[in-house]
Amino acid sequence: MSQTLQGNDGVVPLIFEKSTPGARATDLPALDVPAAPLPTELCATAAPRLPEVGQLDLVRHYTHLGARNFSVDANFYPLGSCTMKYNPKINEAAAGMSGFAGLHPLQDDADVQGALRMLYELRHWLAEIAGLDEVSLQPCAGAHGEYAALKVIRAYFNDPRGGNAPDRRNVLAPDTAHGTNPASCAMCGTNVIRVPSKEGMVDLDALRSLVNDQTAAMMITNPNTAGIFDGTIIEIAKILHDAGALLYLDGANMNAIVGVSRPGDFGVDVMHYNTHKTFSTPHGCGGPGAGPIAVRKFLSPYLPVPQVEKRNRSAGNDGRSGSPVASAGTEYFLDSDRPHTIGKVRSFFGQFGILLRCWTYIAACGPDGLRNVGQTAVLNANYLAARLRDRFEMPYFKPEQKKFAAHEFVTVPRNLLSRGVTLVDIAKRLIDYGIHPPTMHWPVHDCLMVEPTETESLATLDRFVETMNQIADEIERDPQSLKEAPRQTPVRRLDEVAAARTPVLTAS
């Protein structure tokens, strides 16, 4: 495979630098109505300074830019905690169908029954996969899901019908938590209290000492960021529940247990999904994502509005002509009449096009396929860990003690780093081999967090092992040679410190 960024040397000028006054890439029909007088006092004196390029130059520009990207379609991304799995092409085809892409969000429910049915089914499928009762599809991304879920938790404790404990403002988070967890808490006006880990797992004694009647919830990622399924999770849930607090699951690593274990069954009260991690929606160089949340029934009154619901209607109670579902039968609708809701978390109803890809993926996999997804993610990770452990130290992966990796594992390659290379050197050298570097320096300093995902072939996994060993050879032979990496990319190592010191964020 060895798809690198070669053959595209040099800098691609900015689209603004390719601008030729008068050039056009597209056109509009001539104005076919009489012109109205323009309100000149409200109008800009000139059109915005956008580039002027012909269509072929436009196509070449963005084709050249595309060629300067690594992507899952071309490269292996063993990227821990971020889960870069293959995005099936039918997902994209589904989202592009005009019957979905062309829907206006304020159309009558009767005109969008197919879309609403899809959302309704997805809502229930995600509840089943979570082992929880209710789902909101609205959050735009994982961090937005965290936010919405925390708002739901706060609304529950503020409500006399619910927890009736507005003083519960503390949220516990392990010291290895994703940075979004504390940031989401801050946006909800809650305090974050760090819970220490012991050998990659929550320190239960510390947890017991931190939980009290001020605790709203604990946010936990499980399998956690050390790549371990924390087997004390049922006990953790009990400690929280006994104190009247809730257990929140950051679903970032749901990929490892989908179809194998359900968060609701191990004590989770509320969780979010990252659809790209568990359900193969594309990462898009940062987005769009979607972050549906699943909750137990007692939290459902607080979910954001609207919710997609279903009712039966009898023939003739609504005689709208031409409506595709004017006859008797099931009717799907959007319900905003929820007095205890936290309100709206975004305009309209969520990342519909992403949710459609998610539906398509679950429908393709079915229950057997989803279990195979979870199991193969774990198999692939353990295979890589087993093959790499001779040269890359693994603090948590010890098969002889029955300590296996979840879908990802952490290596702290001290042997190699002691020879004068940095983790960044190793990462940049991987780029030369056409492999995206693993996540670095997290959850512990000087570590690589490797996650192959379930969609890679054995040949790709073996090539990764060979490449890692080759880099280890290079370090043992001539560590200085890695300082030059990457060499096979259109630009060499970039000065990120200078970029932050003197920010240049726009073209002149």
Added chain:
Amino acid sequence: MDYIQITEKQRAQMLAAIGVAKVEDLYATLPDGARLRGLLNLPPARSELELQRELARLAGLNRPAASAAESCFMGGGAYDHFIPAVVDDLATKGEFVTPYTPYQAEASQGSLQAFFEFQTQVCRLTGLDVANASLYEGATAAAEAVLMALNATGRRRVLVAATLHPHYRAVIRTYLTDLPAELIEIPATADGTIALDSVRKQLELGRGDTACVVVQSPNVFGLIEDWNSLFAAAHQSQTADGASAGTLGVALFNPIACGLLKRPGDCGADIAAGEGQPLGVPLQFGGPWLGLFAARQSLLRRMPGRLVGQTADAQGRRGFCLTLQTREQHIRGAKATSNVCTNQGLLAVRATIYLSAMGPQGLRQAAEQCFHKAHHAAGLLAGLPGYALAHRGAFFHEFVLNCPVPARKIIDAGRDRHILPGIDCAKLGIGNEKQLLVAVTEKRSRSEIDALVSLLREVGR
């Protein structure tokens, strides 16, 4: 089809390499009580052909507003604009759809450069100094603007025009509950805009504790608000002891309108936020879209979201990387400028391609045609017996029509003629049941407008 490439034979080989007998052994730490017995209760797996058929069936139950078959006069925060074919073609390339967040800059120069171009274009559209590489969508971008103003000023009060799209107001409300902040709505006048006097009065009542004034223009009725005077009032407001209050102006804008109208930055806005859907992004039933966000230079280090900066490589060549990441949650945790960890990368690329394809003349032309066609339609519709424009003020491409019959009746009658005449103002929560919100983009032809006029004439009889 689960897209897994490991064969049964390979599986056995891999398990042997790990030293376990079966894959279940790898879940050794999973407590018994946490193990799913049996399978999830989901429909059985479908083959790709079955899936294609089911998708086509579901799509067929919908009536897409943006399609060759329909004339869409619906707006209300979601607009049916022309999307050049080149936008779809380029933005659906796997090289843009399937890469990771560009933390490894050398492997992501394509997206990074596109984001840098996007930031530049947003600055040029808004007339402001710095823009981020996109947020989720318009309403959350508006809420982030308010949070930024609260943090930058250290104040508590937020003045929000009642003429904001109701979803934007609702999202800002959600974002402010649980925080030490107070949301004050500036009511609309009978003219459908907010009055300078009301804003001044609230600024005085606030005695220097007002973080920002948030005004959308064109507003939810399509009307153009007087950003200049409103933001000047914010800037001139004083604390009790006569010092400058430092109240910020937050402009919620429509990027197509920026092709014709004065830009937020030219009208005194300190922060501009908006919905990027009109820039080549399909309606998609409301998402995924993209939030536009720009601000004055002085607010740079308080901005939410991702920023791309220009830099040089080891050989002095120009390159791009994510920058000022110390603002972000993966570094700062609870002290980050926001919890936003993702941007709408793919849609930012799409918007950039759209703006480059349209160019200055194309965007200006699209904006002018929106204006002329909307005014042509408004003139004809308001001339029909029983119909009248609800407001007198200047509008861009959308207006409220008072109707002699319920808007519901007009919308239902449009179904047979493949016309989506507009939005029921009562349903959107911005008016009564006999008001219709009509949007006319550059995509609507004269004959489509004529068909709308005939429909309303007949239904209104």
